[in-house]
Amino acid sequence: MLTIKNLHASINGKEILKGINLEIAAGEVHAIMGPNGSGKSTLSSVLAGKEDYEITQGEVIFRGKDLLELSPEERAGEGIFLAFQYPVEIPGVSMTNFMRTAVNEVREYRGLDALDAKAFLALSKEKQALVELDKKLAGRSVNEGFSGGEKKRNEIYQMAMLNPYLSILDETDSGLDIDALRIVSEGVNKLKSAENAFLVITHYQRLLDYIVPDFVHVLYDGRIVKTGPKELALELEDKGYDHIKKEVEA
Amino acid sequence: MLTETQVKTAGWGNTEVQALRARALAFFEEKGLPEVKNELYKYSNIQRLFTENGFRETELKTATDTLSLPELPFATSGTLVLYNGVFQPALSVLPAGVEVQAAGTILNGSLAAQTFALPEPDAVKALALATASEGVALLIGENVQVAKPLLVFSYTDVEDASSLASLHVLTAGKNASASVLMLHAHAAEKRFFAQQVWQYFTAEGAALRVYDMQNEGPESYTINHFSALQAANSTFSLTTSSTGSAFMRNNVRAEHAGEGCHTELNGLFMPSEGQHIDNRTFVGHMFPNCTSDELYKGIAAANGKGVFNGKVYVARDAQKTNAYQSNKNVLLSREATINSKPELEIYADDVKCSHGSTTGQLDEQSIFYMQARGIRQAEARKLLLLAFANDVFERIPDMELRAFFETEAGQRFAALYRSR
Ligand SMILES: Nc1ncnc2c1ncn2[C@@H]1O[C@H](COP(=O)(O)OP(=O)(O)OP(=O)(O)O)[C@@H](O)[C@H]1O
Numbered sequence: 020m021l022t023i024k025n026l027h028a029s030i031n032g033k034e035i036l037k038g039i040n041l042e043i044a045a046g047e048v049h050a051i052m053g054p055n056g057s058g059k060s061t062l063s064s065v066l067a068g069k070e071d072y073e074i075t076q077g078e079v080i081f082r083g084k085d086l087l088e089l090s091p092e093e094r095a096g097e098g099i100f101l102a103f104q105y106p107v108e109i110p111g112v113s114m115t116n117f118m119r120t121a122v123n124e125v126r127e128y129r130g131l132d133a134l135d136a137k138a139f140l141a142l143s144k145e146k147q148a149l150v151e152l153d154k155k156l157a158g159r160s161v162n163e164g165f166s167g168g169e170k171k172r173n174e175i176y177q178m179a180m181l182n183p184y185l186s187i188l189d190e191t192d193s194g195l196d197i198d199a200l201r202i203v204s205e206g207v208n209k210l211k212s213a214e215n216a217f218l219v220i221t222h223y224q225r226l227l228d229y230i231v232p233d234f235v236h237v238l239y240d241g242r243i244v245k246t247g248p249k250e251l252a253l254e255l256e257d258k259g260y261d262h263i264k265k266e267v268e269a
Numbered sequence: 270m271l272t273e274t275q276v277k278t279a280g281w282g283n284t285e286v287q288a289l290r291a292r293a294l295a296f297f298e299e300k301g302l303p304e305v306k307n308e309l310y311k312y313s314n315i316q317r318l319f320t321e322n323g324f325r326e327t328e329l330k331t332a333t334d335t336l337s338l339p340e341l342p343f344a345t346s347g348t349l350v351l352y353n354g355v356f357q358p359a360l361s362v363l364p365a366g367v368e369v370q371a372a373g374t375i376l377n378g379s380l381a382a383q384t385f386a387l388p389e390p391d392a393v394k395a396l397a398l399a400t401a402s403e404g405v406a407l408l409i410g411e412n413v414q415v416a417k418p419l420l421v422f423s424y425t426d427v428e429d430a431s432s433l434a435s436l437h438v439l440t441a442g443k444n445a446s447a448s449v450l451m452l453h454a455h456a457a458e459k460r461f462f463a464q465q466v467w468q469y470f471t472a473e474g475a476a477l478r479v480y481d482m483q484n485e486g487p488e489s490y491t492i493n494h495f496s497a498l499q500a501a502n503s504t505f506s507l508t509t510s511s512t513g514s515a516f517m518r519n520n521v522r523a524e525h526a527g528e529g530c531h532t533e534l535n536g537l538f539m540p541s542e543g544q545h546i547d548n549r550t551f552v553g554h555m556f557p558n559c560t561s562d563e564l565y566k567g568i569a570a571a572n573g574k575g576v577f578n579g580k581v582y583v584a585r586d587a588q589k590t591n592a593y594q595s596n597k598n599v600l601l602s603r604e605a606t607i608n609s610k611p612e613l614e615i616y617a618d619d620v621k622c623s624h625g626s627t628t629g630q631l632d633e634q635s636i637f638y639m640q641a642r643g644i645r646q647a648e649a650r651k652l653l654l655l656a657f658a659n660d661v662f663e664r665i666p667d668m669e670l671r672a673f674f675e676t677e678a679g680q681r682f683a684a685l686y687r688s689r
């Protein structure tokens with residue numbers, strides 16, 4: 020589904036990603052862990068198409084298409100979804116209006132008819148229930164005044180609405196209380212299928228108890244320096260990154 | 270450039286008015302068109318406007334029988350048609366309780382003095398007063414409640430580079446309530462310089478809401494003089510949505526003549542390629558216990574130029590005044606400019622006044638967030654602009670009118686990104 024080859028990306032002349040290689044197949048869950056500042060969010064932003072970054076080398080193929088050629092909205096249309104580490108507040112744009120526009124833009128991109136108000140409402144209700152998102156939030160401006168946990172649930176609700184092939188969850192667990200973590204994870208698991216894939220960025224093993232990864236990658240200093248089975252996450256939780264850093268620097 | 274003949278020939282049988290017009294002409298002839306060093310027209314170069322376009326007096330047609338009226342998506346209470354500033358009775362239908370006369374018939378004594386006053390040394394207004402053809406006096410009767418908006422449609426049909434002016438009066442009787450929607454159109458490819466003077470008198474307890482949809486083509490160079498004199502406990506509100514014209518200047522003035530008045534001024538101005546839109550407002554708190562609330566939002570694209578210069582004046586006796594003024598602007602390109610100059614002049618001590626002005630850009634993080642959800646960049650920008658403009662729309666209590674203004678703005682925003 021996704022092939023990343025030797026991806027280098029810089030911002031303001033500073034290289035952040037220094038040769039990422041990653042292969043994700045449909046039906047898989049990949050976890051990325053790594054110390055603060057190692058480039059995890061940068062990788063997700065680059066995949067989602069944020070223009071602040073300069074891609075200096077490498078390629079990204081997503082479902083047969085050169086992803087780097089596409090605008091962010093085209094990538095969303097193709098089926099990339101990024102659950103933001105820090106969801107953006109948009110005062111004055113109502114959640115409903117935002118979500119309906121998004122759903123119908125994506126449907127148009129995929130050659131589907133727009134949902135009418137009734138069908139949209141029904142779909143929206145179903146997906147809100149999936150992550151137990153408070154209905155009242157739909158009447159508010161996008162993320163405005165949402166609690167940290169509400170913002171993260173809202174991301175997963177949006178993901179469910181847009182039905183992506185590849186979902187990138189950037190620290191969706193941070194800010195969620197213990198119950199919310201379980202609810203959101205169960206929501207994600209319900210959306211898992213043989214056709215889609217997940218790239219889960221997290222600092223904690225806890226999330227991976229619920230969303231069980233097929234592979235765990237360690238991102239350090241802009242490179243994936245280690246890949247292993249789900250047990251690697253346990254090991255990292257136990258030992259931290261020091262030994263990996265030493266290995267890399269040696 | 271302008272001769273005395275027009276002063277003599279443009280209607281106005283009223284000799285009191287004749288004298289006031291002659292005085293205005295003398296004032297104009299003494300001062301001439303303002304230079305840019307004139308504080309009132311600091312950001313609007315009127316002299317250059319005239320020299321570049323060669324505006325001049327022309328023979329004006331004063332009647333038409335072939336005008337097609339705008340079709341609106343909602344019901345109105347009636348329609349008043351102005352053609353080159355001249356009332357067209359055959360095309361007009363007025364609601365019960367609303368009467369039309371020639372402006373001069375009611376302009377006597379203090380009403381005349383007020384209408385022709387030049388509280389600021391504004392030679393442009395003097396020119397308008399001196400050269401204006403006699404327009405209408407719209408009289409809304411005592412206790413008359415006009416539920417739906419009254420449409421005032423004015424059509425300009427002149428030779429290229431014509432200069433014209435008209436003067437109209439609107440009185441809202443005691444405890445009357447009405448709203449007026451002004452729409453404009455003009456003949457294609459004929460540049461014109463139009464001045465409209467609207468003098469509003471709101472009697473005790475009256476509520477008058479005026480909405481001006483300023484969306485004419487690039488041939489239009491327009492200066493509006495909207496002045497309200499409010500008797501006790503009356504409400505006056507003016508909402509302007511400015512997307513059109515090559516040059517637009519709104520001179521807005523509201524003054525309180527009794528206690529318990531409320532004034533609301535709302536403006537959305539959206540200059541784009543080659544456009545200059547200038548708003549100058551003055552709210553005069555002369556009596557105690559009055560409130561005013563002013564919100565102007567500017568969105569400048571391409572090389573568009575916008576101006577907001579608003580003054581709130583609170584006289585020494587105007588205790589317990591509540592006056593708010595806010596101007597917020599968004600610049601969509603490097604070449605776009607908006608000059609903002611809020612002013613407070615307060616002589617009373619027991620007042621609540623605030624003013625603020627901000628100018629920024631659309632939030633790129635928000636745009637990326639929306640794009641990441643599949644929303645095209647142009648659509649994302651449009652949503653953000655509508656969100657920005659929304660608090661102006663929210664001040665339009667009539668939901669049909671609100672939707673009308675919102676749609677107009679939405680079309681403008683969509684067009685901004687289509688043309689790129
Ligand atoms: N605009 C920028 N200018 C300069 N450096 C930047 C910019 N944006 C990000 N960086 C740097 O890029 C590096 C990677 O940041 P990134 O957000 O990808 O890290 P992360 O792995 O997601 O960290 P965390 O675990 O804290 O979320 C950091 O050192 C950060 O300071």
Ligand SMILES: [Mg+2]
Nearest residue numbers: 059060061104
């Ligand atoms: Mg991060």
